[in-house]
Amino acid sequence: MNKILKTLCLAALMATATTTAQAVEAQHTFEVGKGSFMLDGKPFVVKAAEVHYPRIPRPYWEHRIKMCKALGMNTLCLYVFWNIHEQREGEYDFTGQNDVAEFCRLAQKNGMFVIVRPGPYVCAEWEMGGLPWWLLKKKDIKLRERDPYFMERVRLFEKEVGKQLSSLTVENGGPIIMVQVENEYGSYGIDKPYVSKIRDIVKQSGFDKVALFQCDWSSNFINNGLDDLTWTMNFGTGANIDEQFRRLKQLRPEAPLMCSEFWSGWFDKWGARHETRPADDMVAGIDEMLSKGISFSLYMTHGGTSFGHWAGANSPGFAPDVTSYDYDAPINEWGLPTGKYWILRQTMAKYNDGKKLPSVPKAPMGIVAIPQFELTDYAPLYAGISKTEESRNVKTMEELDMGWGSMVYQTTLPAIAANTVLNINDAHDFAQVYVDGKYVGKIDRVKNEKSLLLPASAKGAKLTIVIEAMGRINFGRAIKDFKGITQSVTLTSEVDGHEQIIDLKNWTIATLPDDYATAQEALQNKSVNSNLSTLTSQSGYYRGTFNLKKVGDTFLNTEAFGKGQVYVNGHAIGRFWSIGPQQTLYVPGCWLKKGKNEVVVLDVVGPKGKPTMFGQTTPELDKLNLEKSNKHNNPGDRPDLNSATPVAQGTFAAGNGWQTVKFGAVAKGRYVAIECRSTHAADQAAIAEIYVKGTDGNRLSREPWTVKYADSENEMGNHTGDKVFDLQESTYWQTQRGSDFPHLLVIDLGSEQQMTALDYLPRAEQGAPGNVKEYQVYIY
Incomplete structure (x- = not known):
C-alpha cells in the first residue's frame, strides 16, 4: 500500500472514529423517575416550547428553533397533524413543508430535545382537530371511538408516523424523549378502552421504548388515566398551580409533575376581539413551576399562522378561528421577540445552571411595505366550478368528495307568496341566497341563523344558494362537522290560516374547490357554467401583481375585500373576513x-369598492367591523323574575374547583337564569363554566346552548356570556368593573329540558377572582 493511500485510509478511520465518538457523546437516556424526569441518570426539568411546523414556512424553521433555545428552552413540543399528511385517503406526504422528521433533526442539530404528540386528534385550533375530512365520507363513523374503520385508519397513519420518527427517539440516538397518547380526551368523553387502544397503536408504531404520556385537565384526568402512562396537566396563565396538581400528588405522590400545556395567550375567533394574556402572570407561573422543579411546555411559544384552509373552529355553536395563530405568544407570528419574550428570558436565565443563554438570533428577513395595487383581472365565482351533479336531495361537500371550498345548490321554486320563509337545515357555514340571480340575503352559522324571508316570485324562479365552508370544528363532540347543506331546504308559508311546509327537491349541485390551481384555471378560462344562472354579485376571482426591489416579510391588507382566501405566488396565505378582528x-x-x-383573491362575497391591496409593516389583528355588538344586553330579552321562585339559592364556597347546586325538585324549562347577588372578593362577578344535570344525574349536552341575556359583560376582554359553556375552563364570563350588583346571566338551552342540578366552576386563578358568593337560580 503506497504512502498516499495509507494516509487516506488513516484519515478515513480517524473521521469514522470521530463521527462514532460524536454519536456516542450525543446519545442520551431519558426515563420517568421518582419525583423527576431523569436525563442520563440525573434529574431533568423539561422546559419545552410548543411550535408547529406547518404553521412556520420551512425556510424559517431553524430560526424559530434558535429563538426558542435563546429563550432558555431545552425541548420543542409539536403535534403531528394527520390531515395535512394524508389529505386523500391512503396518500401520505411527509415531504417539503410536511417533513416533520427534518424538523426534529434540526432541533437536535441545535441541541434541543423533542416531545411528539401524534394524535390522532390534536385540537390545536386546526381544521377538524387534525382528523382528515375524508373520514366523514362514512356518514355513520364514530370519531375518537372504537369505530373499526376509524381505528384502522388511525393504525395505518400512526404506522407512517413511526416510519418517519421512531428512529429519532432518544433510545436510537435521536432527540425525541416523550410521545403523547391521544390529546385531552377527558374533554371529549370517558372511554379508557379507546385510549388504551390508541396507546397500543402508538407502541406498535415504533414507540414502544420511549416514555409515553397523556395530558388532560385537573378536573377530568382521572376519567381516562392509564396506569402505565405518565399523567400531565394542561392549564393557563394565572392558574393556581398547587391546586392544578393537588389531586395528581394525592394519587401519584412520587410522579414527576409537568404542565404539558401552559397557555401563554389564547386564539382569536372571527367577530371577537383579539385575545391577550398578561406577561407578568405568564412569567410568574413559569417562575413558580421552575422553582418547584415542575416541568412545562409553553403553549404557544411561537404560534405562527394557519395558512390556507387549516384554521379550525370552536364549539358549542360555531366559532371559526382566524388565520393568524399569533396566540399572544412570546415569539410573534412573524418570528420576532415580543415584550413577553424578554421578560420571560430574564426569568429563564435564572434556571440555566449558571450558564449564559444563547444570543437571540437575527430575523431571516426584514419587513417591507408594498404600495397599493389593484387586482384588475377578474373571473366570476362560477368559473371555478369543478363538477356538477343532479340530485333529488341536497348532498354535503363530503358526499361530493371535496374537502374544502364552496358549494352551489340550485333548484326551481314553486310560486312564492309574500312572507315565505326559506329554512336551510343546516347551512355549514356561510350561505348567500339568490332568486333569479338577485341577492336576497345571507344565513350565517356563526350567528346561529337558519332562515330568511324570500321575495314573492312566480313559479319557475331559480333559487341559488352559495355556501362557503370554513374550518371544521376542532374541539368537543361537534368535530363531526359536515360541510355544505347537511339536511334539507324547506319553505314555510301560511295558506288559509294553516302552516305549509315544502321540502325542496331536484337540485343541481356544484363544487368550488378553494385551491390555487382552481383559481388559476378560473382566471384563464373565465367561462360561466351554463347549467347555473349567473349572479348579480361581484363574488369571484381577482388577480393582480406588485413589484419588489427588496424581499421581506409583509402584512397584506385585505380590508377592500369581503370574505374568502388569498394566494401569493401560488402559496395559500389564509382566510380573510371583513368583520375582523384580523384585517391583514x-x-x-x-x-x-x-x-x-x-396575488390571487377568491372572494365569495365581493369587494366593497375597488379591488385593491397593499402590504403594511405591522399587522392588524384587532379591528372589528360588526353589524352589532357581541353583547347580549337587549332589554327585551331580560326576563321579569320579580314574581318567580328560584329553584335554588344560597352561597358558593370561596376558592377554586367545581361546586354543585342541587334543586329541590325536578325543574322544567328552556332557560336557566343565574343571578349573582355578590362575590367573595372584587367588584366583578365571573363564571368559568356551567353545566346542568338531567334527571339521570348526567350533564346535559351544551351543543345547542346560546346566551339569551347578560346584564353586564366585559366585551373588550372577550369575557362575554358564551364563555360559560365554551368547553374551556380557562376562559370565563366576567362583568364590567364597577357595575352594580346583582348581575343576571340567562342561558337558552335550545329546547325545554328537565333538570335536577347545576355545576358551577369559578375562575382557575389563585383565589378564584370574581368567585360568586350569594346566588339564585331560576328555570323558566
Whole structure:
C-alpha cells in the first residue's frame, strides 16, 4: 500500500472514529423517575416550547428553533397533524413543508430535545382537530371511538408516523424523549378502552421504548388515566398551580409533575376581539413551576399562522378561528421577540445552571411595505366550478368528495307568496341566497341563523344558494362537522290560516374547490357554467401583481375585500373576513421574490369598492367591523323574575374547583337564569363554566346552548356570556368593573329540558377572582 493511500485510509478511520465518538457523546437516556424526569441518570426539568411546523414556512424553521433555545428552552413540543399528511385517503406526504422528521433533526442539530404528540386528534385550533375530512365520507363513523374503520385508519397513519420518527427517539440516538397518547380526551368523553387502544397503536408504531404520556385537565384526568402512562396537566396563565396538581400528588405522590400545556395567550375567533394574556402572570407561573422543579411546555411559544384552509373552529355553536395563530405568544407570528419574550428570558436565565443563554438570533428577513395595487383581472365565482351533479336531495361537500371550498345548490321554486320563509337545515357555514340571480340575503352559522324571508316570485324562479365552508370544528363532540347543506331546504308559508311546509327537491349541485390551481384555471378560462344562472354579485376571482426591489416579510391588507382566501405566488396565505378582528394576512418574505409577484383573491362575497391591496409593516389583528355588538344586553330579552321562585339559592364556597347546586325538585324549562347577588372578593362577578344535570344525574349536552341575556359583560376582554359553556375552563364570563350588583346571566338551552342540578366552576386563578358568593337560580 503506497504512502498516499495509507494516509487516506488513516484519515478515513480517524473521521469514522470521530463521527462514532460524536454519536456516542450525543446519545442520551431519558426515563420517568421518582419525583423527576431523569436525563442520563440525573434529574431533568423539561422546559419545552410548543411550535408547529406547518404553521412556520420551512425556510424559517431553524430560526424559530434558535429563538426558542435563546429563550432558555431545552425541548420543542409539536403535534403531528394527520390531515395535512394524508389529505386523500391512503396518500401520505411527509415531504417539503410536511417533513416533520427534518424538523426534529434540526432541533437536535441545535441541541434541543423533542416531545411528539401524534394524535390522532390534536385540537390545536386546526381544521377538524387534525382528523382528515375524508373520514366523514362514512356518514355513520364514530370519531375518537372504537369505530373499526376509524381505528384502522388511525393504525395505518400512526404506522407512517413511526416510519418517519421512531428512529429519532432518544433510545436510537435521536432527540425525541416523550410521545403523547391521544390529546385531552377527558374533554371529549370517558372511554379508557379507546385510549388504551390508541396507546397500543402508538407502541406498535415504533414507540414502544420511549416514555409515553397523556395530558388532560385537573378536573377530568382521572376519567381516562392509564396506569402505565405518565399523567400531565394542561392549564393557563394565572392558574393556581398547587391546586392544578393537588389531586395528581394525592394519587401519584412520587410522579414527576409537568404542565404539558401552559397557555401563554389564547386564539382569536372571527367577530371577537383579539385575545391577550398578561406577561407578568405568564412569567410568574413559569417562575413558580421552575422553582418547584415542575416541568412545562409553553403553549404557544411561537404560534405562527394557519395558512390556507387549516384554521379550525370552536364549539358549542360555531366559532371559526382566524388565520393568524399569533396566540399572544412570546415569539410573534412573524418570528420576532415580543415584550413577553424578554421578560420571560430574564426569568429563564435564572434556571440555566449558571450558564449564559444563547444570543437571540437575527430575523431571516426584514419587513417591507408594498404600495397599493389593484387586482384588475377578474373571473366570476362560477368559473371555478369543478363538477356538477343532479340530485333529488341536497348532498354535503363530503358526499361530493371535496374537502374544502364552496358549494352551489340550485333548484326551481314553486310560486312564492309574500312572507315565505326559506329554512336551510343546516347551512355549514356561510350561505348567500339568490332568486333569479338577485341577492336576497345571507344565513350565517356563526350567528346561529337558519332562515330568511324570500321575495314573492312566480313559479319557475331559480333559487341559488352559495355556501362557503370554513374550518371544521376542532374541539368537543361537534368535530363531526359536515360541510355544505347537511339536511334539507324547506319553505314555510301560511295558506288559509294553516302552516305549509315544502321540502325542496331536484337540485343541481356544484363544487368550488378553494385551491390555487382552481383559481388559476378560473382566471384563464373565465367561462360561466351554463347549467347555473349567473349572479348579480361581484363574488369571484381577482388577480393582480406588485413589484419588489427588496424581499421581506409583509402584512397584506385585505380590508377592500369581503370574505374568502388569498394566494401569493401560488402559496395559500389564509382566510380573510371583513368583520375582523384580523384585517391583514402575514406573507413570509421567503415566499416572495424580487420583481413581479402575483396575488390571487377568491372572494365569495365581493369587494366593497375597488379591488385593491397593499402590504403594511405591522399587522392588524384587532379591528372589528360588526353589524352589532357581541353583547347580549337587549332589554327585551331580560326576563321579569320579580314574581318567580328560584329553584335554588344560597352561597358558593370561596376558592377554586367545581361546586354543585342541587334543586329541590325536578325543574322544567328552556332557560336557566343565574343571578349573582355578590362575590367573595372584587367588584366583578365571573363564571368559568356551567353545566346542568338531567334527571339521570348526567350533564346535559351544551351543543345547542346560546346566551339569551347578560346584564353586564366585559366585551373588550372577550369575557362575554358564551364563555360559560365554551368547553374551556380557562376562559370565563366576567362583568364590567364597577357595575352594580346583582348581575343576571340567562342561558337558552335550545329546547325545554328537565333538570335536577347545576355545576358551577369559578375562575382557575389563585383565589378564584370574581368567585360568586350569594346566588339564585331560576328555570323558566
